[in-house]
Amino acid sequence: MKIDQQLQMNHLLGVSRSFALTIPMLPAPLKDYVANAYLLCRIADTVEDDPKAPVNHKIFWLKSFAQFALTNFADELELLSLHRKALAITQGAIISERKLIDDMLAVVECTASFPLKIKQILGKGVSILAFGMAKSLDGFKIEQRQDVDNYCYFVAGVVGELLAALFAEHNHNIDKQALMSLAVSFGEGLQLTNILKDRAVDAERHVSFLPYNKDSKSVEQEYIHLCQGHLDDALDFICKIPSYEAGIRRFCYVNILMATATLKKISNNNQQSSVSIKISRRQLKFLLVLSNLCVKHNWSLRLLFTIISKNIPRLRRSPEELSSRVSWWNKDISAILMKDNN
DSSP, rough: OOOOOHHHHHHHHOHHHHHHHGGGSSTTHHHHHHHHHHHHHHHHHHHHOSSOOOOHHHHHHHHHHHHHHHTTTTOOHHHHHHHHHHHTTTTTTTHHHHHHHHHHHHHHHHTSSSSSHHHHHHHHOOOHHHHHHHHHHSSOOOHHHHHHHHIIIIIIIIIHHHHHHHHHHHHTTHHHHHHHHHHHHHHHHHHHHHHHHHHHHHHHHOSSSSOSSSSSHHHHHHHHHHHHHHHHHHHHHHHTOOTTTTHHHHHHHHHHHHHHHHHHHHOOOOOOOSOOOOOOOHHHHHHHHHHHHHHHHHHHHHHHHHTTOOOOOOOOOOHHHHHHHOOTTOHHHHHHHHHHHO
């Protein structure tokens, strides 16, 4: 099946302008695999986030989607059933996400056309993500840092592992184990940035993805420092990718530069706001130009990153210890799902 790249790009522009910007930086066919993986994750995320659907319907769908992903996206009857139910569940989704659900069959059929090894990687990652989302809807509460780590793993850390596996499959000279040891921390850094920049908007919905504390500013500062520590690990992740893989390095680097610049803006923001905190288009263009100049040398990557993150304190943790606590990548996901059904 020929990959409909225009369909992919249209949906990426609708649901994530940042990934619509960075995914095309990847070499072919890797960019098609990553784009499709992201859209599959957003399909699950759209179901999880729907404000109108009953929670039990969403949990059932997500667990079913997790099981379907482990079939290498090959069960056509189950796919039709999942699509029909997703259309019914996502009545409250925004237009761009609803369009993605409408095209769910095309997205999954595209995935099913990939090489077996790629389907296995995507199937494992999407299955863990969807099952984790189902768990988060089933009475999960964020009361301490461990809860934040678990939540961030299921929505982003596992995506870091999925990307590391895809990169290593694309180029067998890449040290997969080295990337995997940093992948969860990489994902948590990006997710914490999203949580921190959207805190005001989430608060208006009476939602928080950080532990409650009367002194909300101190909590914010704690997680800014933690987040920057994770983004430092993300930089180490990039530096372990061979310099000649400029597309992969730039894809990762632009994402962490945007996150770090956003984090600095959050750190310097002393005003209460009801909108998400974002970097300006001018600043984004500046980061894109500089990233292109720096991408082939680790010393220049580190220098620019140090400049952008200047004056942001960081709290670094062992990325290996974090991964060992929260990662499901090496678990028997099929057995876990089977046990959950019994």
